[in-house]
Amino acid sequence: MIQDDHCKGGTRSALRGNLLGQAIVVAVMVFGVCATIVTLMEQRYHQEQRHIVAEVAAGAAHSLDRQLSRSLSPTYVLASILRAYGSIKNFDRLAVDMMEQYGGISALDLAPQGVVSAVYPLAGNEKAIGFNLLNDPTQRTEALHAISSRSLTLAGPLELRQGGTALVGRLPVFLETGGGPERFWGFVIAVLRLEDFLPATNLGSLTQSGYDYEIFRAHPETGKRQSIARSTAIPLPKPVTHVIEVPNGQWILAVAPQGGWRCSPLYFAGYGLAVAVSLLVGALFFSTQRQPALLRRLVAERTKELERTNRELTSKVTELEQARAEIRTLNDQLELRVAERTAQLESANRELSSFSYSVSHDLRAPLRHIASYAQILLDEQGDKLNGEGVGILGRIHAAGVRMGELIDALLNLSRMSRDALRRRPVDLAALAGEILDELKNAEPERRVAVTLPDRLECCADPDLIRSALRNLLENAWKYTALNPAAAIELGVTQDAGTPVYYVKDNGTGFDMRYAGKLFEPFQRLHGEGEFGGTGVGLATVDRIIRRHGGRIWAEAELEKGSTFYFTLGGEEDNLAGGK
Structure with a gap:
């Protein structure tokens, strides 16, 4: 009997050991499944992180490409002037205007036959005068490539003769020779020092947003990696890259989070949960195998x-x-x-x-x-x-x-x-000249100083814009009648890239407190005894301008004159260009 009990106890122990082994196997399998899920979730988290960084890099690359195009644009402008006139007489003034307008430019050079003869600004760049690109071994190859390709090339960063490093854009200029083949004139050069060029882009916002970056290229002669700019000396861990097409080559913008790629906040918690779940499932398997009735009851409850x-x-x-x-x-x-x-x-x-x-x-x-x-x-x-x-x-x-x-x-x-709106190119300066000639013929005794640009083109309905301009000029003519030194001016200015046309006079002006009534029908700021009119002219102008998708407003001061400004909506890269 004692031997039988011992055998039964051994059998129960063996069964418990077998169940325990099976429970351990189940727990390991569950842990493997859970760990796989956590790993896949972590991979997805990293993919989302890289996708976000890729969008950031694409935005920064677009800004960098746009600013680079803007900073190199003056070379095309100067080349066009050279092809048209053969020389540039007001180079310094043009260089100042273009450097302020396009930004990111350290200097502009003219290099006839490859020899630098004009530099703006000259201060700090004196050593560049007389430098021959075609004789310099470090720049000759790329300069000859620019001539052979007859297109803009971008070199650098290069060590400059006057000191420092910079990116150098060279545009070869070819002049017509009166029926024969074009002759090589020389180069128009834009020098972009990185300390001037990079602040004009939004790369600084990358570091402010918690990212490090590096810009590099493959050297066109050696093929070796050449770093152009970077925010840290530490190599970027598995960066996201974006290709930027530049003249005669490519730049690569690499971006990575500062401090490297971080794990998901739930990464370690996920593995801890996987351990807990696997242990719980193993224990549950062991318990249910020992207690089938309990398992069936639990299953029924869970099913419900x-x-x-x-x-x-x-x-x-x-x-x-x-x-x-x-x-x-x-x-x-x-x-x-x-x-x-x-x-x-x-x-x-x-x-x-x-x-x-x-x-x-x-x-x-x-x-x-x-x-x-x-x-x-x-x-x-x-x-x-x-x-x-x-x-x-x-x-x-x-x-x-x-x-x-x-x-x-x-x-x-x-x-x-x-009336239907029919837009086409219109020269406002020519229209204004015709209208003012009619006003002068009607009152030949008046002496009015008129200022008009040579050309002032816009895209508008010719009949409607003539009516609007006539009303504005007739008002200016009428309200300057009491000024023996009357003056009327038509011109254009810019507001965030949008042309803003204006008609200005030095007449009686008006009180700005009543400016809101100007464009309402039959609203007059002067009595009929002072100046004639119907009170509908400016309302007509306002209707015409709004039909063009633009707006009109006025600024004035009593006894000092007034200025009427207006825009014309829907003008893609507007034709306005008063000379």
């Missing part, structure tokens, strides 16, 4: 919980689909209402415009008759009337004429809203 959860999820999904259907229905109804309201507004606008035109048009005939009859009475019966009667008839005639002018102005204002 899953079924209940499934039912809740199904109900929520159904509610969500119903909500989405309601949202789609509401969106459709809203779009339909917006379309209906838009159609109603368009119809109301057309009816209002037609009504305004019809009323104004129908009023002209009776008003013309009133003014004509009053004039006939004055001409034929004036000698039979006393002074008061003649005065009354004169006022009737004047009122009829003024009312006719107001109606004409209203008709013109209505037409501005109906």
